[in-house]
Amino acid sequence: MKKNNNLLEIPNINSKDAKFKDLIYDVDDYLFNENNSSMKGFQHLCVCSGGTTSSCAKNGLTTLDLRKNYNKIHLDLESNSVTIGGGVIMGDLINHLQKNNRSFPIGLSKLPGAGYILTGGVSPLSRTYGLAIDNIESIKCFLGNGTFISLKKNQINPEKQLIWEAIKGAAPFFSIVTEIELKTIQSNPIKVIEGFVNLNELSEIIQLSEKFPENISLQWIYAQKIYIYVFAELKKNLEDKITEEYLMPLDKFPALEKKIHESFNKITFFPKELNLYELNPNNHSEVISLLGEDLKNDIPIFIKCLNEIMDNKPNNSCYVASQQLGCKTKKLNHGSSFFVHRKSTWKPWIYASWEKHDLHEKKVVMEWMYNSWNKLKSFYPNIHLAQLHNHLNSHEEELTLAFGNRINELKTLKKIFDPQGILPPL
Ligand SMILES: Cc1cc2nc3c(=O)[nH]c(=O)nc-3n(C[C@H](O)[C@H](O)[C@H](O)COP(=O)(O)OP(=O)(O)OC[C@H]3O[C@@H](n4cnc5c(N)ncnc54)[C@H](O)[C@@H]3O)c2cc1C
Incomplete structure (x- = not known):
């Protein structure tokens, strides 16, 4: 070693x-x-x-x-499935797929690695293609007790069934995944409607989005100002006409711009104008991701709550954002998994960031994050455990809200397959 x-x-x-x-x-x-x-x-x-x-x-x-020795990417041109190492980042994956006009439902950034896939993986394309975990074909991993296992969808024997399900959403707690085979998708053009909006406009756009068909999704981010992306996959058929009908009401928002991108693989989200502090070397941060269903009639009180949260924002680097899932992510025909909140249609996240040596600011910012989470709980009661927080006091509550009635199965798996507690604690 x-x-x-x-x-x-x-x-x-x-x-x-x-x-x-x-x-x-x-x-x-x-x-x-x-x-x-x-x-x-x-x-x-x-x-x-x-x-x-x-x-x-x-x-x-x-x-x-894992980035050095588990970084291979291989696309099988016959099956159109791609095999990646456990240390591959999503940007490298889609750059590789682009050469063959294929794609994969990655998230809003090209930076995340296999952790994106293993913790669920919510993409602007998820409403059509499911979560990243729904596209796993096979997996190779070491369990925490050192046992190597190789699992393939539809060929899982009954005693491995629970491991297979838990790999999809809770893998980091009991396994080290060295290889993942994924279904890829045809790379289609994407229409993006994006720009700054105000709170009233956001409210109207959320209302429209809750009626969107599966090929359209909304993502918004409220940093210093509010920026939205409406994202529509175009498949060159009848669907495109319907898509235009759904997008037409957005014409009334003057600041929104339309762009057609040749492929999802080529889109970069979050423009520089947002001045996000995500990669600022002077800042440390924590992120908490929530899950909930359509807001429907609650949109006005949600907007009021969001306004309050942003009014109390302790500094310019903190923000709240949200992405839309639903449609195919609600379906269980991908097989059971440990992403249990399948009814969810929104995944908001709270980004809390502070100047890294300023412990007082850290305290204030973390309090803001927890207070904001509490306020948002009535709309988004569950957790998407995309970030492991075993170093924070909220870890236990996050686990319960992420895995719901499967938490005891996960604890049993952990006991059996990671008896020494080599991997992150539950
Ligand atoms: C800018 C940005 C945008 C994002 N957008 C989205 C989005 O659109 N949708 C979404 O769902 N999420 C999104 N995320 C969240 C992100 O997908 C998760 O935080 C994910 O866990 C990060 O994975 P990583 O491999 O980059 O992280 P790392 O920090 O490398 O890993 C995170 C944890 O995952 C576990 N892990 C990672 N790889 C393995 C492996 N091979 N085997 C076992 N355990 C492993 C480890 O326990 C590790 O602690 C975003 C994050 C960022 C920073």
Whole structure:
């Protein structure tokens, strides 16, 4: 097993700044060996794929960085399925697929790695193609007890069924995934309608969006101002006429611009004008992701609540945003998974960020994040566990709200397959 004490060059600044104990690159027998000196006295192993979260490196803990040795991408041109290593980032995946006019429902950023897929994966394309986990064809992983397993959809024997379901949504707690095979999709043109709107306009647009067909989705972000993206996949058939009918009411918002992109693979979300602090090296941050159903008649009180949250925002780097799921993500025909809140149609997230050495600001900002979460709970009662927060006091509540009535099954799996607690705690 190779070791290296260099800095970890990753997008998440909290993790980048962490004084980790050891950096390792391979998953081999030694990792699971009780005499392994780099794991002695450890609390748990941090796993890094895209390195976009605050949990992939921590002070005093060892990080397994999958980016170096688990970074292969292979597209099978016959089956159109793509096999990726557990350390592949979504940007590299879609750049590879673009060469063959294929695509994959990645999220709003190209930076996240396999963690995006394993924690669910909500894409602007999810309403048509499901969550990222719904497109998993097969998987190779090491369980926390060192057992290597290889699982293929529709060929799962009954004793592996629960592992297969838990891999889809809760893999990080009991496994290290080294390879994932995914279904790809035809790359179609995308129409994006985007621009700044005010709160009243956002309210109207949310109302319109809750009636959108599956090929259209809304995403909005409220940072200093509100920016929206209405995203429509065009399939060059009758659907496109219907799409235009749904998009027509947006013509009345003067600041919105329309653009046709040749492919989803080529779209970059979040324009520079938003001045997002996500990659600012002077800031640390935490993100919490929620889930809930259509707002329907509650849109006006939600907008009032959002206004209050933004009025209390402690600094310019914090924001609230939301993306739309629903339609195909509601269907269980992809097979059961540990993404249990299938009724959800909105995934808002709260981004809390502070100047990294300012502990007072951190306290104020985290309080704002928790207060805002509390306010939003009546609209979005559940959690999308896209970020592991075992270093925060909210971890237990987040687990309960993320896994619902499957939490005990997950705890049982953890006990059996990660008995030494090598992987992030539940
Ligand atoms: C700018 C930005 C935009 C985003 N947009 C979206 C979006 O549109 N939709 C959405 O659903 N999410 C979105 N996310 C959230 C993101 O997908 C999750 O936070 C995801 O967990 C990040 O994965 P990662 O591999 O980059 O992170 P890392 O920090 O590398 O990993 C996060 C955790 O996942 C686990 N993990 C990662 N890889 C493996 C593996 N191979 N085996 C076992 N465990 C593993 C580890 O426990 C690790 O601690 C976004 C995040 C960012 C920063």
